[in-house]
Amino acid sequence: xxxxxISPAPTSSFINNKKDLGSFCFSWTSQxxxxxxxxxxxxxxxxxxxxxxxxxxxxxxxxxxxxxxxLTEKIFxxxxxxxxxxxxxxxxxxxxxxxxxxxxxxxxxxIFKKEFGENxxxxxxxxxxxxxxxxxxxxxxxxxxNVDILRDFxxxxxxxxxxxxxxxxxxxxxxxxxGVCHIALAQEGHCRPGEVLLGTDSHTCTAGAFGxxxxxxxxxxxxxxxxxxxxxxxxxxxxRFVLDGEMxxxxxxxxxxxxxxxxISVAGAxxxxxxxxxxxxxxxxxxxxxTLCNMVVEAGGKNGVVPADGxxxxxxxxxxxxxxxxxxxxxxxxxxxxxxxxxxxxxxxxAKPHSPDNRALxxxxxxxxxxxxxxxxxxGGKTEDFLAAAKVFLASxxxxxxxxxxxxxxxxxxxxxxxxxxxxxxxxxxxxxFEEAGCxxxxxxxxxxxLGGPKDTYARMNEPMVCVSTTNRNFPGRMGHKEGQIxxxxxxxxxxxxxxGYVTDPREFLE
Amino acid sequence: MVTASSISFGANSTFTSSPxxxxxxxxxxxxxxxxxxxxxxRAAVTFQRAVSVIPKATSADSRATKEPSRTFHGLCYVVGDxxxxxxxxxxxYLTLVPSNPxxxxxxxxxxxxxxxxxxxxxxxxxxxxxxxxKIIIAGGNFGCGSSREHAPVALGAAGCSAVVAESYARxxxxxxxxxxxxxxxxxxxxxxxxxxxxxxxxxxxxxxxLINHTTGKEYKLKPIGDLGPVIDAGxxxxxxxxxxxxxxxx
Numbered sequence: 001x002x003x004x005x006i007s008p009a010p011t012s013s014f015i016n017n018k019k020d021l022g023s024f025c026f027s028w029t030s031q032x033x034x035x036x037x038x039x040x041x042x043x044x045x046x047x048x049x050x051x052x053x054x055x056x057x058x059x060x061x062x063x064x065x066x067x068x069x070x071l072t073e074k075i076f077x078x079x080x081x082x083x084x085x086x087x088x089x090x091x092x093x094x095x096x097x098x099x100x101x102x103x104x105x106x107x108x109x110x111i112f113k114k115e116f117g118e119n120x121x122x123x124x125x126x127x128x129x130x131x132x133x134x135x136x137x138x139x140x141x142x143x144x145x146n147v148d149i150l151r152d153f154x155x156x157x158x159x160x161x162x163x164x165x166x167x168x169x170x171x172x173x174x175x176x177x178x179g180v181c182h183i184a185l186a187q188e189g190h191c192r193p194g195e196v197l198l199g200t201d202s203h204t205c206t207a208g209a210f211g212x213x214x215x216x217x218x219x220x221x222x223x224x225x226x227x228x229x230x231x232x233x234x235x236x237x238x239x240r241f242v243l244d245g246e247m248x249x250x251x252x253x254x255x256x257x258x259x260x261x262x263x264i265s266v267a268g269a270x271x272x273x274x275x276x277x278x279x280x281x282x283x284x285x286x287x288x289x290x291t292l293c294n295m296v297v298e299a300g301g302k303n304g305v306v307p308a309d310g311x312x313x314x315x316x317x318x319x320x321x322x323x324x325x326x327x328x329x330x331x332x333x334x335x336x337x338x339x340x341x342x343x344x345x346x347x348x349x350x351a352k353p354h355s356p357d358n359r360a361l362x363x364x365x366x367x368x369x370x371x372x373x374x375x376x377x378x379x380g381g382k383t384e385d386f387l388a389a390a391k392v393f394l395a396s397x398x399x400x401x402x403x404x405x406x407x408x409x410x411x412x413x414x415x416x417x418x419x420x421x422x423x424x425x426x427x428x429x430x431x432x433x434f435e436e437a438g439c440x441x442x443x444x445x446x447x448x449x450x451l452g453g454p455k456d457t458y459a460r461m462n463e464p465m466v467c468v469s470t471t472n473r474n475f476p477g478r479m480g481h482k483e484g485q486i487x488x489x490x491x492x493x494x495x496x497x498x499x500x501g502y503v504t505d506p507r508e509f510l511e
Numbered sequence: 512m513v514t515a516s517s518i519s520f521g522a523n524s525t526f527t528s529s530p531x532x533x534x535x536x537x538x539x540x541x542x543x544x545x546x547x548x549x550x551x552x553r554a555a556v557t558f559q560r561a562v563s564v565i566p567k568a569t570s571a572d573s574r575a576t577k578e579p580s581r582t583f584h585g586l587c588y589v590v591g592d593x594x595x596x597x598x599x600x601x602x603x604y605l606t607l608v609p610s611n612p613x614x615x616x617x618x619x620x621x622x623x624x625x626x627x628x629x630x631x632x633x634x635x636x637x638x639x640x641x642x643x644x645k646i647i648i649a650g651g652n653f654g655c656g657s658s659r660e661h662a663p664v665a666l667g668a669a670g671c672s673a674v675v676a677e678s679y680a681r682x683x684x685x686x687x688x689x690x691x692x693x694x695x696x697x698x699x700x701x702x703x704x705x706x707x708x709x710x711x712x713x714x715x716x717x718x719x720x721l722i723n724h725t726t727g728k729e730y731k732l733k734p735i736g737d738l739g740p741v742i743d744a745g746x747x748x749x750x751x752x753x754x755x756x757x758x759x760x761x
Binding site: 145146202217271453478482 | 593601603610627628661663746757
């Protein structure tokens with residue numbers, strides 16, 4: 001299985017790279033001059049988009065003249081079968097996995113049939129993953145119809161991975177049903193280092209946590225991929241984020257990404273790749289790395305990546321039997337820019353309405369009265385997110401002061417919430433702790449109210465309320481009501497806020 | 512907004528940054544000429560940018576009747592920065608499938624319905640299904656957020672032809688080009704503060720110019736860039752057929 005193609009100690013070699021870089025080339029200018037000496041044709045200035053490009057295949061260079069590339073560039077290189085390429089190059093890329101769901105699947109299938117013919121067959125029935133997750137537990141007829149369209153298409157095309165739901169009354173009666181696509185992709189073993197994963201959802205970038213290229217596309221591009229297995233992509237330049245230092249135990253990856261987005265703005269990484277490295281990142285679990293990569297799109301990023309390491313391989317051990325080849329940024333790879341953060345000094349953060357880059361310290365918002373708390377979604381509805389919330393409730397021993405809605409991302413997360421003992425609780429499960437704290441009963445797994453959805457969606461904001469949420473966006477109307485106010489926060493901060501009825505720094509309960 | 516080359520260090524800031532060169536926005540699609548070999552080993556096909564009229568892509572049949580044109584003329588609707596896809600088409604309407612012609616029309620009737628009430632002049636008047644504004648003028652990062660193709664489709668289906676923004680979010684821009692629903696153009700100046708909703712404007716693509724007839728001012732538009740060949744072809748499928756990537760239809 002996988003181990004046969006993984007180099008024996010990728011973790012250590014990666015760390016060496018990073019340390020080397022740390023000692024000699026943190027200024028962009030020095031990196032640039034290194035790059036210039038090596039290969040003057042590689043311009044990082046993308047002002048040349050108007051000029052005709054050389055896109056014929058050139059022979060591979062080797063040894064000391066090897067063209068240094070970033071992790072993302074290497075994935076593009078392999079997927080496009082070109083030995084070298086540079087940011088700005090446009091290449092046809094072979095797709096490893098295409099994911100779609102109930103909101104964009106029907107439209108993508110419509111385009112596929114219109115363009116390739118009523119009797120056309122998909123390019124590879126084993127590389128398409130179809131996950132109903134958005135509008136499931138609703139009586140909206142069109143939403144229900146869209147899941148039927150997915151089912152018909154999967155039957156007709158004999159799609160291997162279709163996580164169907166038929167009995168909406170009881171999700172547990174649907175053993176195939178998973179829930180939120182980005183979490184299900186990881187849990188079901190569809191995320192693998194070095195691969196290209198596309199999905200008709202902007203948070204497809206979550207899978208970058210596995211050291212792969214993952215990004216969101218529209219229906220038309222998805223229709224094209226369904227028929228050809230290829231997509232035309234521009235190689236993005238890479239921004240590197242070095243997160244060092246011991247992460248205080250009141251912080252979660254959500255705080256890290258809110259810090260980064262607050263720093264570079266909601267357009268700071270537009271068209272770019274964001275690579276996360278550093279000692280803090282190395283110590284993050286896979287779920288936390290997924291949180292980090294999940295929100296790169298909120299900075300405009302095309303993709304986010306965390307280099308695969310021992311944590312990645314361990315997670316994948318029982319999830320995939322397919323071989324995969326992790327790739328890593330070369331020591332001399334050229335990054336468009338580099339940002340360094342000392343995480344040990346960071347404090348719990350929120351993003352205030354109505355933009356994910358509207359960063360503030362949680363403690364600065366302590367006077368903001370809230371109406372509800374929402375814990376769920378691809379960003380903040382994973383097993384560890386619920387364990388984190390339970391930890392705060394457990395530490396306080398108090399009851400929530402506002403309605404607190406819990407929506408596990410997937411059926412597996414739901415099971416964990418009901419079965420895993422919370423550390424330090426004497427064997428209690430999250431669900432028991434939530435019940436004692438007075439939270440709403442954990443709901444059926446789906447995207448839920450993160451994006452509003454049909455009017456009868458559980459926990460949708462149908463009134464202009466103030467919500468602290470572990471989700472990813474707080475634009476006007478995101479969770480339903482246009483005048484609703486959403487404070488994006490970590491599960492720690494969300495749980496602490498539920499206990500006080502105000503936006504609350506979790507240190508009030510965790511220290 | 513803060514660019515990476517001029518980052519301010521707030522009290523809460525715990526990072527440092529190295530400078531980056533000023534670069535023009537990176538389009539995400541295509542160079543002006545692209546060569547590749549088809550799978551069966553036939554000779555490489557080269558496609559040079561055509562300077563002919565631009566046919567609209569036909570992601571719904573109703574689009575086919577639209578007049579191909581390199582000039583857009585009409586009333587403009589002005590919005591600010593960071594107009595996200597939830598404001599362009601709120602998620603509750605995503606049950607509509609854009610590839611179904613009647614649902615396509617319906618999507619159009621909800622275009623920009625998610626804009627806050629502060630936009631007192633609405634993009635689509637009450638009891639109407641189409642907009643009277645042919646051109647949207649926007650600030651930075653237009654179309655940020657979700658990858659929903661419903662967003663450019665809704666604008667196109669409402670009768671809008673072009674958006675002129677300071678900058679775009681990546682996926683919205685790409686979806687606009689791939690579908691051919693609307694022309695995503697970029698202005699050099701911040702036009703959302705120069706123009707007002709209801710102004711009469713003309714966009715001359717060949718001249719890369721926007722004329723505001725109401726104020727009598729003219730503005731430069733940025734080069735169309737990498738996306739030229741795809742737009743000229745009429746969307747990603749037309750482009751792929753033209754270049755031999757996928758089989759032509761009879």
